[in-house]
Amino acid sequence: MTDWIGLAEEVAAQLRADAAERDQANRPPVAEVELLRSSGLLSADQEATNAVTRIVSSADASIGHLIGYHYLHLWRATLFDNPGPARQMRANPEWFFSGVSNPLDAALRLTPTDDGFVVDGRKTFATGASVADRLVVSATTVDTDEKVTFTVDARAEGISYPSDWDNTGQRLTASGGIVFDSVTVDPDDVLGANPPDNLRLSLAALGFQVALTQIYVGIAMGALAEAADYTKSLTRPWFLSNVDASTDDPYILAGYGELFAAVEAAGLLTDRAADALRAADLAGTDLTPEQRATTAVTVSSAKVFATKVVNETTTKVYEFMGARATATKYGFDRFWRNARTLTLHDPVVYKAREVGTYFLTGEHPPITGYS
Secondary structure (H helix, E strand, O other), rough: OOOHHHHHHHHHHHHHHHHHHHHHHHHOHHEEEEEEEEOHHHHHHHHHHHHHHHHHHOOOOHHHHHHHHHHHHHHHHOOOOOHHHHHOOOOOOOOEEEEEEOOOOOEEEEEEEEEEEEEEEEOOOOOOHOOOEEEEEEEOOOOOOEEEEEEEEEEEEEOOOOOOOOOOOOHHHHHOOOOEEEEOHHHHHHEOOOOOOOOOOOHHHHHHHHHHHHHHHHHHHHHHHHHHHHHHOOOOOOOOOHOOOOOHHHHHOOOOOOOOHHHHHHHHHHOOOOOHHHHHHHHHHOOOHHHHHOOOOHHHHHHHHHHHHHHHHHHHHHHHHHHHOOOOOHHHHHHHHHHHHHHOOOOOHHHHHHHHHHHHOOOOOOOOOOO
């Protein structure tokens, strides 16, 4: 039986060794995806995927993002009542999957043909698509205006990548645009339609939120661990502290204690959210609106808290490391940049509002592409 956690820790150690240099180089993550492929992590058991995502994210949030979404796409394919294409997605354990399904960017149109479909249009954000083997794509049919999800070869004729991802953080996610120009879609690769009233398919949106929250926790863990190493070896005690080592400074000790407690709590709450989503998934067609609602509230609660924790942690650690830690060579800023960029994925204040509304009134959160 494969030790997926141990394997993830080995990969994380390799990524951590030169994470700052790779972030500064800002090259497409071709080598990093190959590392995930050669390690075997792309085919990790579903029960281990949340832990693997968090561990890899602690070393490199961009690569944690890539593998977290890869797992997500493999899982959400099983939500469709069409097991054939979902099984086919796992036919090659070395395939790396990326998605093209930004809910607020409904720019792709699917045209029926005599032997399948043709997809056209451009999406603004497609995390990891340019370095993927296969893509999971959602598009709207031109004849029925129905949202349909399917897979295509990432190197199929008619697909191009503008290479326009140049953001502050998550620089190695290759999250730029993608263009489809009369790309052929085989009907055997169609996962199915996405009717808005399908309760089971709506779990996919919650899966995205859990994956993002796992990455947040991973970033906070990584920032805390690397800051602690720096503090123990390089931080000098302030002259008014009357101690000989920074690790004897009561303010530094208390500061790390508070951050550690918060990160631990965020991790536990996120695990609870993952468990709730797993239970909702296992309910299958017996999933009820109430269970779906409580799952959404649990997931949103975790995201609200983890967002606060990761942004605070990646900022606060500088106060315990000292001014010299801001040197570019250390690259500690990547934790804050990654956290700040990724936590803007969708406004967390709306998650807090949904949780508060459910708490006060019992009203179910709206079912959307984000909740």
